[in-house]
Amino acid sequence: MLFTKKSLTEDGFTGFRPLDELDPMRIPQGPGVFAILRPAEFEPVFLSKSAAGTFKKKDPSLKRDALESEWVPEASVLYIGKASAGSQGNRGLRKQIQEFLDYGRGRPTVVWDARLIWQLRDASDLIIAWKEFPASEVNAAEAAYHAGFVAAHGRLPFANLVQARTKK
Template structure:
């Protein structure tokens, strides 16, 4: 699975920093638009948490981000490093918000929440690619390519295309 890092680096991805280290230092995330990936480089099957570390969605009418362990198992793709593909107009703003959500704060973005029900979520590796083109288009293409390669399945924590 470590080959994926070399492939992504050749494609212009940077970072490759653990969630735990990014939580300690958001400043290293670029404030440019782009796409980002969460990678799990451990070949073993994950342990899922019934209650993850993610905060609730919205303050006024909080929604519980947790789903059943059975649903997590159904979405898991064994032996696949990419667990989430995301995008942001500002990677720094988007990833900082996402990481705060993983620390239990309220979130304004519902996507990717399954990440926080992985017991080893803080060991996941985050990488990003900055760009001038619309990151939404790039993200859509990346998810479409992933689905082609995985029998129509999205990355573990991508709930929509």
């Protein structure tokens, strides 16, 4: 997979909305995988301080050189995440993506793994897409997308700091 809007669409991803135009009520409630993409003309401008909220009183900001070293210049996809059903079965894409957006608005949350997105000056211009999966397949799907991205680009997407693995 090339990890472009076209290849993700062909693979069943839908949505493809800019973050600042996203209506959470139009996001499916079931479990799945979501991707953050940059628009065609997007050039990264790194903020010295993240717009994201804190997590366990930790500042999510990284230094500029660390951000630059994570950037994958040829990649459209900046982050690949998952939304499980949760232990009570009441989570899913809508809740996970809403928490991701709230985190970017400075609210404390547990969405620590995507924090680099919120250190981009024009993060609200980024595009989000999602694909639903049965709850039993979400972890394997996320791990497969991470592995596919690494195979295509030699490393994880910009904001993925840890590679997902299939749980046994």
